[in-house]
Amino acid sequence: MAISLTLPTIQNWSCHNCGGCCRQHAIEVTEEERQRILSQGWTANDGTPTGNALFERQGGPPWAKRYRLAHQADGACVFLNEQGLCRIHAKFGEAAKPLACRIYPYAVHPAGKQATVSLRFSCPSVVANRGRSMKQNADEIKQLARAIVPEGHERTPPPAVSARERVDWPDFRRFVDAIDYDLASTTASIGVKLQLILLWLDIVGESRFDKLSGTLLTEFLDIIRQSVHEVGLPMAEGQWKLTGGPPGALARMQFRMLTAQYARKDTAADLASGWRGRWKLFRAATKFARGIGNTPPLQTIFREVSFESLEQSFGIPAESEELWTRYFRVKVQGLHFCGPAYYGVPLVEGFQSLALIFPATMWIARWLAASQGRTQLTADDVSQALTISDHHHGYSPIFGSFGFRKRVRTLAQMDEIPRLIRWYSQ
Ligand code: SF4
Incomplete structure (x- = not known):
């Protein structure tokens, strides 16, 4: 064939x-x-x-x-x-x-x-x-x-665009190409690019596409992207004021729970560890939910450090920009974030989930740095953190569970994903 x-x-x-x-x-x-x-x-x-x-x-x-x-x-x-x-x-x-x-x-x-x-x-x-x-x-x-x-x-039909909307493959590609085009931009940092895409995808999530197809759809996408860029980009540059304020306490709790899932190892040996292993994971999850005291080391490469210490600014190494842009472009071009490759999730929700891997990975990178007594990230911290988080993305069944998807949707509804991106980019 x-x-x-x-x-x-x-x-x-x-x-x-x-x-x-x-x-x-x-x-x-x-x-x-x-x-x-x-x-x-x-x-x-x-x-x-x-x-x-x-x-x-x-x-x-x-x-x-x-x-x-x-x-x-x-x-x-x-x-x-x-x-x-x-x-x-x-x-x-x-x-x-x-x-x-x-x-x-x-x-x-x-x-x-x-x-x-x-x-x-x-x-x-x-x-x-x-x-x-x-x-x-x-x-x-x-x-x-x-x-x-x-x-x-x-x-095979294309993934849904949102919970209510489906289009054919040529139109589905128009959404994917628009996301990829924005990711490829060299005029903004990855954090800004993700925030802008999330903003115009919010509009996509609320729109109907039964009468918008072909070049009309392309025009619609151009218009909403342009307006988001015109309003959002100047605000985002320099001062990170795109969506205002740090993430709220509830969002931080939901985010820590989500990040704990990314920081786990889940090798065959872990899966075989039975009730003792599950009890350990349950205890760790409780600690992540509270976010007080020290982080329970979920893998041997992590040390116990205070949750609070990971909320300080660790910087973002300039070299990581290339890695992040390449990562998101490969995932988007490869449709590795929605549909059959990602628990049957629609495009908008799938991109929200994919975008969250950025703050989650930066949090894990901070944990790796803090485990070695450092308060600044290196490019190696970010690379190693990404090998840990992407191990699960689209593969661990828990990421497709009702609870995990609800967590992503809650963060999106509270408009907290852009704030998390900004908070863990500094
Ligand atoms: S380089 Fe990649 S594919 Fe090769 S052994 Fe290492 S993890 Fe596996």
């Missing part, structure tokens, strides 16, 4: 074998992949368990059991060797690995007649923009896309 792909050409990537994904992800395997791995004849001499011990039950009824690759005591995949390399890859080649391992860090999503490609920024090489251009990777991506994009993907 020939698939026409839209590639995120602003992004480079090659795997640098850091082994990070083999330590973070629970890899579910199909029955065919399980049988293939069993037939590879792994023995103790290979440094792996044997037979069924290579897998762990992932749930499913007795007649359709689901399995994932087993993990070592430290949470790493059973096939990760001492050099940080995959034993299946080393012995049988790349194609012998489970599909989920081969695809990472790519994500392919339906986009009308085409499919569009995004990347996961939980991979440090993606964050660092290290490796071959997407053009150079195109053949490999096309091959992977053939394995995962189902026949008839062109018939």
Whole structure:
């Protein structure tokens, strides 16, 4: 099947074998992949368990059991060797690995007649923009896309625009292109760009599109964007007065709860830790809700620091601007923020959720800096924080839950997302 792909050409990537994904992800395997791995004849001499011990039950009824690759005591995949390399890859080649391992860090999503490609920024090489251009990777991506994009993907309808409104693919692309155009601007900081897009998307969320289509829709988007830019941009520049004041106490509480979800690790080892692990998480969630005293370290890289210390200004490293612009553009172009790629959420809500990853990540970056006794952020803090937060975005089921979505909607209704963006940008 020939698939026409839209590639995120602003992004480079090659795997640098850091082994990070083999330590973070629970890899579910199909029955065919399980049988293939069993037939590879792994023995103790290979440094792996044997037979069924290579897998762990992932749930499913007795007649359709689901399995994932087993993990070592430290949470790493059973096939990760001492050099940080995959034993299946080393012995049988790349194609012998489970599909989920081969695809990472790519994500392919339906986009009308085409499919569009995004990347996961939980991979440090993606964050660092290290490796071959997407053009150079195109053949490999096309091959992977053939394995995962189902026949008839062109018939997948576009995500909803808002809770009430749907348009066809060409019109849906007009919204996406307008967001991307604003993100690509070099005249404003990422914080300002996000605030401006959120403002005009508020108008989109309240509008009807049954009579607005094609060039009329483009004109409508141009008009609302222009007016938001004319009024909002001069106010935003320099003094951050776009939406006035710091976030309110209720918003800060909702935000801390949301950020705690992003700061968690949730490796296979964490998932297997049972009630003891859940109780620990519940205690941590309570502390995040109160926001008093010290932060409970959700991962070993975090130290206990006072919640209050993270509310001081930590600055924003100039180098992070490029990373943030690239991150949001890859996610938006790759439709990695709404529809099937993001819990079926409409475009407006999906962008609100995506925008929140900015203050959440900056908060986590502050926590990383404060854990080392620093009060200023470095570009490395921001990069590392993004590998932590993007690990979950669109993948952890909790982010698609009623509670999480309600939290995002509440922050949006209270007009607090722009304030949070501004507060954690300084
Ligand atoms: S996290 Fe990225 S660089 Fe590291 S092994 Fe996985 S794909 Fe390669």
